[in-house]
Amino acid sequence: MTLLTGRSWLRPRSPTLGHRQAARSGSRCREGPLTAAFARRSASYAAGVVTNRGRWVVTVVVGLVVIAPALLADPGDDFPISTYPMFTAERDRVVDIDTAVLVDADGRRRLSPEIVGGTEEIVSAAVTVSRAIADGDVSLARLCAEIAGRVDGPGSVEIVTERHDAVALLQDGVPPVAVTVHERCEAP
Amino acid sequence: MNQVAPARRLATFRLLTGGFALVYLVGRIPYFLDLTRLHASRWVPPLALRPLGDPPAQGVAVVILGLAIVTGIAYTAGWRFRWTGPAFAVGLLAVMSYRNAWGHLFHTDNLVVLHVFIVGLAPSAAAWSLDARDKTEPSDDVRFGFPLRLAAVVTVLTYVVTGIAKVRYAGGDWLSGDTLLHQIAFDNARKKVLGDDYSPLAAAFAGHPWLFRPMGALTLVVELGAPVALLGRRWAAWWSGAAWAFHVGIVALMWIAFPYPLSLIAFAPFFRIERLGERVLGWSGVRKLATP
Numbered sequence: 077m078t079l080l081t082g083r084s085w086l087r088p089r090s091p092t093l094g095h096r097q098a099a100r101s102g103s104r105c106r107e108g109p110l111t112a113a114f115a116r117r118s119a120s121y122a123a124g125v126v127t128n129r130g131r132w133v134v135t136v137v138v139g140l141v142v143i144a145p146a147l148l149a150d151p152g153d154d155f156p157i158s159t160y161p162m163f164t165a166e167r168d169r170v171v172d173i174d175t176a177v178l179v180d181a182d183g184r185r186r187l188s189p190e191i192v193g194g195t196e197e198i199v200s201a202a203v204t205v206s207r208a209i210a211d212g213d214v215s216l217a218r219l220c221a222e223i224a225g226r227v228d229g230p231g232s233v234e235i236v237t238e239r240h241d242a243v244a245l246l247q248d249g250v251p252p253v254a255v256t257v258h259e260r261c262e263a264p
Numbered sequence: 265m266n267q268v269a270p271a272r273r274l275a276t277f278r279l280l281t282g283g284f285a286l287v288y289l290v291g292r293i294p295y296f297l298d299l300t301r302l303h304a305s306r307w308v309p310p311l312a313l314r315p316l317g318d319p320p321a322q323g324v325a326v327v328i329l330g331l332a333i334v335t336g337i338a339y340t341a342g343w344r345f346r347w348t349g350p351a352f353a354v355g356l357l358a359v360m361s362y363r364n365a366w367g368h369l370f371h372t373d374n375l376v377v378l379h380v381f382i383v384g385l386a387p388s389a390a391a392w393s394l395d396a397r398d399k400t401e402p403s404d405d406v407r408f409g410f411p412l413r414l415a416a417v418v419t420v421l422t423y424v425v426t427g428i429a430k431v432r433y434a435g436g437d438w439l440s441g442d443t444l445l446h447q448i449a450f451d452n453a454r455k456k457v458l459g460d461d462y463s464p465l466a467a468a469f470a471g472h473p474w475l476f477r478p479m480g481a482l483t484l485v486v487e488l489g490a491p492v493a494l495l496g497r498r499w500a501a502w503w504s505g506a507a508w509a510f511h512v513g514i515v516a517l518m519w520i521a522f523p524y525p526l527s528l529i530a531f532a533p534f535f536r537i538e539r540l541g542e543r544v545l546g547w548s549g550v551r552k553l554a555t556p
Contacts, residue, residue, distance in 0.1 A: 131410050138418065146432075160374075161433060242446070246453055
């Protein structure tokens with residue numbers, strides 16, 4: 077199973093090679109009788125001769141696999157080989173943010189990523205809401221019911237798109253310039 | 265590719281990658297359990313899990329997480345590494361693919377998965393491992409240097425791909441700083457709307473758009489200039505420092521952490537990291553524990 081050594085899958089071409097070749101291989105031996113050291117160097121070198129090509133092949137193949145998404149005409153993102161498209165999406169200062177809120181007797185409350193998306197990951201929560209909006213009524217109703225089941229109190233869950241001036245929101249907490257309600261359901 | 269290295273160097277990388285992955289897996293057990301409770305309609309599996317079709321049953325996912333942790337312990341300790349090395353690589357790929365199978369591809373875990381594959385398929389337990397107990401440590405060899413070199417190449421290429429993506433998808437807007445400014449504003453605004461913590465610096469920086477032009481250019485220099493790290497250790501040190509600072513900047517402005525590069529382990533293959541282990545083993549208490 078040890079594949080990257082080369083020795084287990086490529087045999088030495090010759091068991092004995094000269095000192096100069098052994099020296100060129102870069103193998104070093106610090107201890108042991110001269111003959112044993114020579115044999116070890118020779119074997120190492122012989123393995124090196126054969127596997128040098130193998131190492132380059134492995135490097136080129138692995139390198140191509142990693143860099144392929146950057147070279148292909150229309151690559152899709154994947155894992156663990158990725159196009160790494162983070163932070164490249166075209167954005168404007170005014171942005172639409174999909175989320176879910178709880179409307180109860182106290183007013184409109186924001187919900188945590190755990191309640192909206194079921195995990196602590198905020199991006200996952202945001203993407204879940206966006207996908208449900210894109211998928212339509214059935215997905216929206218399902219997600220709304222899921223969120224309502226995670227809310228700890230009575231009220232209405234609303235799945236919304238809020239349009240914000242992102243910079244103004246960050247600097248001064250300016251409320252959204254528009255809110256679109258896609259789905260509403262009652263929390264138990 | 266013919267770089268000769270001591271077995272200890274590769275062993276140190278095994279300890280670092282294994283330790284990092286284990287802390288990650290164990291520390292996020294509650295999160296992984298949350299994932300198993302998500303609705304199947306959210307399942308969008310990445311490549312490795314695509315043959316499954318539907319998400320695995322909750323029990324199966326928990327067992328695979330448990331196996332990944334157990335093999336991770338064996339990988340880190342270097343116990344029966346010939347089998348546990350590849351097994352942990354596959355297990356980590358499975359668990360991290362599962363994490364990325366719910367509608368959003370994170371880009372924080374890719375490199376550690378790739379590095380664990382390289383280490384897991386290499387003779388990484390020839391020193392400082394349970395397998396190497398009572399054995400003479402092998403002399404320096406290319407079979408210990410090559411996997412590290414390959415890991416270094418993979419590190420470099422991931423940054424190059426990231427840089428190409430910015431040029432490809434954002435183009436000139438990235439250099440103008442607009443894409444970066446709007447991305448930072450959007451990302452923090454989304455965190456605020458979704459009730460999460462966000463960068464306290466983002467609001468202050470957003471008021472100075474001119475700052476983002478040099479930041480955008482420097483980001484591209486670091487990412488597209490990554491191959492210089494392969495020219496030698498001094499180049500690698502400069503580039504690694506720049507890349508690390510770049511990740512610190514992402515934390516400061518976007519509150520997004522890439523733990524693997526921030527831990528510096530992503531850059532370890534460039535350096536004589538066995539000295540770190542030798543220093544630790546130099547402490548008498550640790551030496552007693554490590555000596556059979």
